[in-house]
Amino acid sequence: MHNRILERFKTDTFLYLLLFIAVFTILSILSPYSFLSKYNLQSMAFQVPEFGILALGMMLAIITGGIDLSIIANANLSAIFASLLMYNYIKVFPDNYSNIVILIILFVTCLIAGFLMGALNGILVSYMRLPAILATLGTMKIFDGISTVITGGQSLRNYPPIVAALANETFLSIPISFFIFIFVGAIIKIIMDHSRLGFRIYHLGENPLAAEYSGVNNNFILVKTYCLTGLLAGFSGLIMMSRFNSIKVGYGNSYQLLTILVAIMGGVHPSGGQGKVMNVILSTLTLQCIASGFNILGFSNYIRNVIYGVVLITVMVVITIYPILKQHFYLRNKC
The missing domain is CATH 1.10.3470 (ABC transporter involved in vitamin B12 uptake, BtuC)
Structure with missing residues (x-):
């Protein structure tokens, strides 16, 4: 049972769920009355x-x-x-x-x-x-x-x-x-x-x-x-x-x-x-x-677009360099 729970922790879907919960929790703490209002959730x-x-x-x-x-x-x-x-x-x-x-x-x-x-x-x-x-x-x-x-x-x-x-x-x-x-x-x-x-x-x-x-x-x-x-x-x-x-x-x-x-x-x-x-x-x-x-938080559409663009490029960079770094450290540890 313990191993099964650990395996679920390792799945990327579980990590995405944790990310969603983390973002939801942080925004709820930053602005509880606005973010958690029925109007906003709906x-x-x-x-x-x-x-x-x-x-x-x-x-x-x-x-x-x-x-x-x-x-x-x-x-x-x-x-x-x-x-x-x-x-x-x-x-x-x-x-x-x-x-x-x-x-x-x-x-x-x-x-x-x-x-x-x-x-x-x-x-x-x-x-x-x-x-x-x-x-x-x-x-x-x-x-x-x-x-x-x-x-x-x-x-x-x-x-x-x-x-x-x-x-x-x-x-x-x-x-x-x-x-x-x-x-x-x-x-x-x-x-x-x-x-x-x-x-x-x-x-x-x-x-x-x-x-x-x-x-x-x-x-x-x-x-x-x-x-x-x-x-x-x-x-x-x-x-x-x-x-x-x-x-x-x-x-x-x-x-x-x-x-x-x-x-x-x-x-x-x-x-x-x-x-x-x-x-x-x-x-x-x-x-x-x-x-x-x-x-x-009052961010304008322009600022949001800048942030979205930065996030997209950042994710793309991570996707590109992660396999390279992974292979590099693998070969380094092997040697």
Whole structure:
């Protein structure tokens, strides 16, 4: 029993849990009345699902050794397509439209649109052999451009009450969208830890040549991965349009850096092949606590962005030099 507890202490997931508890405790001590207030805790729970689901999508792309810079633009355009279809449905049935049908239209449209945009990224990265960072940067501009043309740069709003209820209603004072985030995280964890697709994604990211020699169709796995990332982007777009009760090109742009930061902080190696879903979820919660603490302490957005950038670079440096130092001390002790 004692050995089992020690083994749990050694797991990186347990360390991420300790980090989350430590950050939460420190902020609670620094500002107990503000940070621990019901309003602040509920506000954090409302914000987590949006960039948390996006971070899970970014995690998948990075594990393959790539990245998806178009993930925010994908979320926005998916929600815009869904909004337009919903408007047309209400126009046809102005007096007797169904809330259930509206939710189905939004859900299905966001997922299909996100899936197709993710498939485009996957095809460009795999079959066209484009670097992921350049391919998704290009599609990001394309998706943003299409969104701007469709909406004229204006926000789409005046949704039926059922739309806002999806992400703003609570159960036991906890946002329903937070439960949705946990559910989505559980599905991604099952896929990555207990399915053939998850194994192949890790294998591809760790050693593409070995994966190919073992019979893995690398191109097809890449397309599947970016399709899954696109699905998560579309779903996040649905949550964003519901929480803000509107959608516009550029919504969620502040999440671009956060999604990458959360993934890297969660132990996803930028070269691919490594990363755990549970660690990314805990990293999401930790970063949300830090962001809330910044708000309470009065940090401006500019200062926060500087800190996020410094943290990202620091983590990248540690990831880069740690194996070198580890090997150096190992060889030194061996000698």
